[in-house]
Amino acid sequence: MLEVRHFTQVFGKFKAVDDISFSVKKGEVFGLVGESGCGKTTTGRAIVGLQPVTEGKILFAGKPIRKKHPTTQIQMIFQDPMASLDGRMTVREIIAEGLRIKGIKDRKILDEKVYEMMALVGLSREQASRYPHEFSGGQRQRIGIARALIMEPKLLIADEPVSALDVSIQAQVINLLQDLKEKLGLTVLFIAHDLSVVKYFSDRIGVMYMGKLVELAESEELFQNPLHPYTKSLLSAVPIPDPRREKNRVRIPYEPACSDPAAAFREVTPGRWVMS
Amino acid sequence: MREHTLQVNHLQIAFRTGNGLVQAVRDISFRLEKGRTLAIVGESGSGKSVTSRAIMGLLAPNAVVEGGEILYKGKDLLKMSEKELCKLRGDKIAMIFQDPMSALDPIMPIGKQIAEAMVINGKLSPADAKNKALRLMEEVGIRNAKSRYGKYPFEFSGGMRQRIVIAIALAADPEILICDEPTTALDVTIQAQILELINKLKEERHLSVIFITHDLGVVANVADDIAVMYAGKIVERGTAEDIFYDPRHPYTWALLTAMPDLETTGKLQAIPGAPPNMLHPPAGDAFAPRNPYAMEIDFEEQPPMFEISPTHAAATWLLHPNAPKVALPKALAARIERMGQIGG
Numbered sequence: 001m002l003e004v005r006h007f008t009q010v011f012g013k014f015k016a017v018d019d020i021s022f023s024v025k026k027g028e029v030f031g032l033v034g035e036s037g038c039g040k041t042t043t044g045r046a047i048v049g050l051q052p053v054t055e056g057k058i059l060f061a062g063k064p065i066r067k068k069h070p071t072t073q074i075q076m077i078f079q080d081p082m083a084s085l086d087g088r089m090t091v092r093e094i095i096a097e098g099l100r101i102k103g104i105k106d107r108k109i110l111d112e113k114v115y116e117m118m119a120l121v122g123l124s125r126e127q128a129s130r131y132p133h134e135f136s137g138g139q140r141q142r143i144g145i146a147r148a149l150i151m152e153p154k155l156l157i158a159d160e161p162v163s164a165l166d167v168s169i170q171a172q173v174i175n176l177l178q179d180l181k182e183k184l185g186l187t188v189l190f191i192a193h194d195l196s197v198v199k200y201f202s203d204r205i206g207v208m209y210m211g212k213l214v215e216l217a218e219s220e221e222l223f224q225n226p227l228h229p230y231t232k233s234l235l236s237a238v239p240i241p242d243p244r245r246e247k248n249r250v251r252i253p254y255e256p257a258c259s260d261p262a263a264a265f266r267e268v269t270p271g272r273w274v275m276s
Numbered sequence: 277m278r279e280h281t282l283q284v285n286h287l288q289i290a291f292r293t294g295n296g297l298v299q300a301v302r303d304i305s306f307r308l309e310k311g312r313t314l315a316i317v318g319e320s321g322s323g324k325s326v327t328s329r330a331i332m333g334l335l336a337p338n339a340v341v342e343g344g345e346i347l348y349k350g351k352d353l354l355k356m357s358e359k360e361l362c363k364l365r366g367d368k369i370a371m372i373f374q375d376p377m378s379a380l381d382p383i384m385p386i387g388k389q390i391a392e393a394m395v396i397n398g399k400l401s402p403a404d405a406k407n408k409a410l411r412l413m414e415e416v417g418i419r420n421a422k423s424r425y426g427k428y429p430f431e432f433s434g435g436m437r438q439r440i441v442i443a444i445a446l447a448a449d450p451e452i453l454i455c456d457e458p459t460t461a462l463d464v465t466i467q468a469q470i471l472e473l474i475n476k477l478k479e480e481r482h483l484s485v486i487f488i489t490h491d492l493g494v495v496a497n498v499a500d501d502i503a504v505m506y507a508g509k510i511v512e513r514g515t516a517e518d519i520f521y522d523p524r525h526p527y528t529w530a531l532l533t534a535m536p537d538l539e540t541t542g543k544l545q546a547i548p549g550a551p552p553n554m555l556h557p558p559a560g561d562a563f564a565p566r567n568p569y570a571m572e573i574d575f576e577e578q579p580p581m582f583e584i585s586p587t588h589a590a591a592t593w594l595l596h597p598n599a600p601k602v603a604l605p606k607a608l609a610a611r612i613e614r615m616g617q618i619g620g
């Protein structure tokens with residue numbers, strides 16, 4: 001479905017993403033985790049065609065992503081819901097915009113579709129004529145989700161879709177994505193800080209560190225048996241919602257050795273990759 | 277007997293809006309004890325940030341304090357002049373916000389930003405302030421403080437910037453530190469370092485900390501005491517042990533059940549329905565419409581705080597002696613059982 005091959009992104013002199021490769025199968029949820037600033041959002045933006053790729057190839061259904069004519073089959077939920085919603089548009093206009101660009105003009109058909117999506121993400125149709133600032137953080141996030149899903153994408157890039165939400169709304173959004181995955185065979189690239197959520201939702205997980213992919217494994221396997229020292233450090237830092245255990249948790253710090261020029265991303269067992 | 281530094285009594289805050297008064301904080305009372313961390317958790321929009329801003333005297337201009345008092349050393353902060361408050365803010369009570377970037381001046385070297393707080397508020401000479409700033413930088417874990425003193429915020433990573441914000445907050449030796457979602461934007465490794473730092477400072481300086489977050493893992497890490505808020509009220513308060521292992525309010529149950537941990541499989545338990553419209557808060561327990569255990573009285577009359585133990589209380593009619601006995605939801609009971617086995 002999605003193939004990222006030797007993708008590198010340079011901003012000025014700064015290599016934000018440095019030669020990463022992975023592929024995502026149809027109907028799969030691929031989790032992307034790692035230190036803040038390691039290049040997760042940059043990778044997501046390149047996949048939806050929001051920035052020209054410096055080096056490497058990104059293939060969607062076998063064809064390269066083009067910046068000029070990005071496909072509507074890939075949609076992105078943005079990290080910051082407020083910044084990504086136009087404050088002067090009503091929720092109805094925001095959600096319908098993609099369809100209108102696609103050429104659907106009939107008001108009735110548009111409204112019908114908008115209401116259907118709003119219901120799907122747990123918003124009521126009375127809220128359609130309101131503006132983004134009149135919604136809570138969690139509701140805004142769901143507007144962004146409705147706007148992405150109305151396009152019936154094959155691939156969804158979800159960049160921190162739940163980090164601003166309280167646990168109950170977080171559960172609603174994850175359940176919704178889970179349903180869509182089961183019903184529509186949606187493929188998801190899921191970017192998040194909260195590793196409990198990533199583990200729960202993802203089939204496979206890629207771990208990034210400073211622009212590089214350092215480990216890739218099945219979700220369960222990664223948590224059971226992390227190989228790369230950065231992954232070990234990351235997992236040991238996840239807070240446990242249980243005071244007695246949490247107060248005795250031992251964190252493993254990661255002190256990167258000088259970067260080894262011979263290090264490469266290697267497949268150690270089938271489907272299990274690690275930088276070594 | 278524990279010593280407390282701050283006591284909030286019957287605080288009520290509303291906001292004037294185009295549609296009328298939004299009742300953001302509805303009669304809440306709590307005390308902050310010396311050298312302990314109180315975590316405030318709860319639904320988005322339940323009044324956590326408004327409460328902490330009220331303590332800082334930093335409410336939005338359309339806020340109306342409708343009642344209550346915030347006592348610090350016997351004096352009511354709500355009755356203080358802006359000048360007195362300003363002194364207190366720079367001196368005894370400090371706050372850390374979610375976004376470290378917005379709290380820093382992008383065009384001033386970070387060392388100067390830390391020192392400046394001391395020159396303005398205290399009687400320190402610029403040279404003494406610089407020395408103290410360097411010590412603070414070391415204390416919050418910024419190595420090679422001397423060579424970094426003159427660097428600008430953009431030259432630091434997100435986690436480093438949050439440490440600088442903490443150093444500024446500590447510059448005046450506060451007694452109370454208020455943290456509003458200080459780690460939400462940070463990845464777990466940096467988050468863990470910041471939490472370790474706050475815990476260390478609490479021990480070493482006997483700081484009292486108010487910590488607001490929606491991440492229950494973070495709460496488990498930092499909290500000595502917990503207040504659970506829903507729709508402008510504290511619905512349950514207790515020690516961390518009370519709330520995690522013996523929760524009593526159905527909202528606390530729902531909250532604890534909704535979070536996934538590393539062992540979660542199967543569907544997540546979202547809380548059905550939506551929080552009430554705070555323009556017209558309901559007469560009874562605001563959680564009743566979403567509460568599968570709600571009784572008739574929950575819709576009609578606000579439950580009082582029922583005391584469960586000297587440290588633990590909850591506002592739910594289920595604790596009334598005449599209420600039917602209700603068992604903990606199965607999923608939650610299983611989780612607490614699991615927690616008890618591993619911990620202990």
Ligand SMILES: Nc1ncnc2c1ncn2[C@@H]1O[C@H](COP(=O)(O)OP(=O)(O)OP(=O)(O)O)[C@@H](O)[C@H]1O
Pocket residue numbers: 011014016034035036037038039040041042043079
């Ligand atoms: N347009 C840009 N110009 C210059 N640098 C950029 C640009 N976009 C991103 N960067 C830099 O590239 C790096 C990777 O950024 P990115 O947003 O992809 O990180 P991330 O992994 O999503 O982090 P976070 O978890 O904090 O969201 C960062 O150092 C960032 O400052």
Ligand SMILES: Nc1ncnc2c1ncn2[C@@H]1O[C@H](COP(=O)(O)OP(=O)(O)OP(=O)(O)O)[C@@H](O)[C@H]1O
Pocket residue numbers: 137166291292293298299300318319320321322323324325326327336338490554
């Ligand atoms: N300046 C304002 N004008 C009108 N309403 C406001 C204002 N500030 C806050 N509110 C309202 O007061 C209520 C409490 O807000 P508060 O920011 O304390 O929530 P919170 O518990 O911190 O939520 P979150 O977890 O989302 O940060 C909300 O309903 C909010 O919409």
Ligand SMILES: [Mg+2]
Pocket residue numbers: 040041042079159
């Ligand atoms: Mg990002």
Ligand SMILES: [Mg+2]
Pocket residue numbers: 324325326
């Ligand atoms: Mg808040």
